[in-house]
Amino acid sequence: MSVTADYSLTVLLRKLGSIGPLSPEERQAIERLPATVRVLEPRQEIVREGERPSHCFLVLDGWVCSYKIISQGRRQIFAFHVPGDLPDLQSLHVPVLDHSFCTLTHTTLAFVPHESLRELTARFPNIAALFWRATLIDAGIFREWMLGLGRRTASEHLAHMLCELYLKLQAVGLAQEHRYTFPVTQQDLGDATGLSNVHVNRMLQDLRRRG
Amino acid sequence: MSVTADYSLTVLLRKLGSIGPLSPEERQAIERLPATVRVLEPRQEIVREGERPSHCFLVLDGWVCSYKIISQGRRQIFAFHVPGDLPDLQSLHVPVLDHSFCTLTHTTLAFVPHESLRELTARFPNIAALFWRATLIDAGIFREWMLGLGRRTASEHLAHMLCELYLKLQAVGLAQEHRYTFPVTQQDLGDATGLSNVHVNRMLQDLRRRG
DNA sequence: CGCTAATTTGACCTGGATCAACTACGGTGG
DNA sequence: CCACCGTAGTTGATCCAGGTCAAATTAGCG
Numbered sequence: 122m123s124v125t126a127d128y129s130l131t132v133l134l135r136k137l138g139s140i141g142p143l144s145p146e147e148r149q150a151i152e153r154l155p156a157t158v159r160v161l162e163p164r165q166e167i168v169r170e171g172e173r174p175s176h177c178f179l180v181l182d183g184w185v186c187s188y189k190i191i192s193q194g195r196r197q198i199f200a201f202h203v204p205g206d207l208p209d210l211q212s213l214h215v216p217v218l219d220h221s222f223c224t225l226t227h228t229t230l231a232f233v234p235h236e237s238l239r240e241l242t243a244r245f246p247n248i249a250a251l252f253w254r255a256t257l258i259d260a261g262i263f264r265e266w267m268l269g270l271g272r273r274t275a276s277e278h279l280a281h282m283l284c285e286l287y288l289k290l291q292a293v294g295l296a297q298e299h300r301y302t303f304p305v306t307q308q309d310l311g312d313a314t315g316l317s318n319v320h321v322n323r324m325l326q327d328l329r330r331r332g
Numbered sequence: 333m334s335v336t337a338d339y340s341l342t343v344l345l346r347k348l349g350s351i352g353p354l355s356p357e358e359r360q361a362i363e364r365l366p367a368t369v370r371v372l373e374p375r376q377e378i379v380r381e382g383e384r385p386s387h388c389f390l391v392l393d394g395w396v397c398s399y400k401i402i403s404q405g406r407r408q409i410f411a412f413h414v415p416g417d418l419p420d421l422q423s424l425h426v427p428v429l430d431h432s433f434c435t436l437t438h439t440t441l442a443f444v445p446h447e448s449l450r451e452l453t454a455r456f457p458n459i460a461a462l463f464w465r466a467t468l469i470d471a472g473i474f475r476e477w478m479l480g481l482g483r484r485t486a487s488e489h490l491a492h493m494l495c496e497l498y499l500k501l502q503a504v505g506l507a508q509e510h511r512y513t514f515p516v517t518q519q520d521l522g523d524a525t526g527l528s529n530v531h532v533n534r535m536l537q538d539l540r541r542r543g
Numbered sequence: 544c545g546c547t548a549a550t551t552t553g554a555c556c557t558g559g560a561t562c563a564a565c566t567a568c569g570g571t572g573g
Numbered sequence: 574c575c576a577c578c579g580t581a582g583t584t585g586a587t588c589c590a591g592g593t594c595a596a597a598t599t600a601g602c603g
Contacts, residue, residue, distance in 0.1 A: 220475060264400065322551060534584090
């Protein structure tokens, strides 16, 4: 883990801008948020279930996922987080984390003190509303994942997830022309879809065959 | 569907009180919320995916669930809602619903205009914070369901869900001494756990056998 | 070029689905 | 009071999507 002072929070502006309009003052306040930047290797833990973080982290570059592990190493991934996301925003309101976060790729994160975020949202209710809407959008994605986990076939589920990620990346300008780089292991994809890595592999081949 | 003027929102006080403290003024403001009460039969739709509701509904009595249906009648239930819950609170911030709600039992609902709720939360930021925390708690439950859908065995999943419902009912005083009435069909339980009604039946027998 | 992690392939197995019958039970109407 | 019905709950037989295990083949990468 290394620390650097050179960073830019514009990717957050882009994300919030895709949810609703921001005034110039609001943009400025966001850009001036104090942050500590850290660069992490792939597969490193960021915060663990049970901790009480004092900062939220913003993904500047790379991919992160949230997950939980139960007995016998069974793991369920709940979400993939891409640049612009604030994966543990909820720690502002629920002090102890009920799940963990780790990196999937080389990743750059900006850690912002809870206190600064609280000031920001108190001063700009509109930003608070955008954060709130962002979590409601995430809840909608959760529901879609549940539908896939419970009631879709393996290939439907995978196809749906790939499309969803395309849309998510497109919103922050990281995907165009129906293409994007997908730096996730088939094992991880399995942990997200509730499938085994072997079956993920076979279903992906099947989807490729069908276009 | 019948309409009556005789109702009490105290069950909401109880629910919010189990999340955080409420001042006397706040309690009063909640009790004075204008509401239209309706009594519904079991298995009736309340609001459907795609609608733009102008009211939120509060469960006063009975059980409600949120769900989505995909091709070939496959249905996934996302949550069970019991008295004190405001299942579609999110419609305050995301105008069009992405899933549906229906009753499971004879149910009494109070419909509260969005406008009144917006006034309430604007006037009492503490109430807004409690609502916000309530949705974060729900998100935590969503994650637990995903874990069950994706990575737990059928019996683990069922057992977990039954325990969770016990705790939820206990919070509003509807369960004591490790007992509660569970008015849900095995078919519905299957749609919540991603299992078939037949397998739910067998797993319940198995759990009963083991205590 | 060698090492490690990821993907792919094949053989075989199993948890849970499906289908179909049968039972229990609370109405409801005669 | 009983015959009839519709809705859940049970049970049994059979099937298959997806899991498990293990080995083989790439893909990176220092």
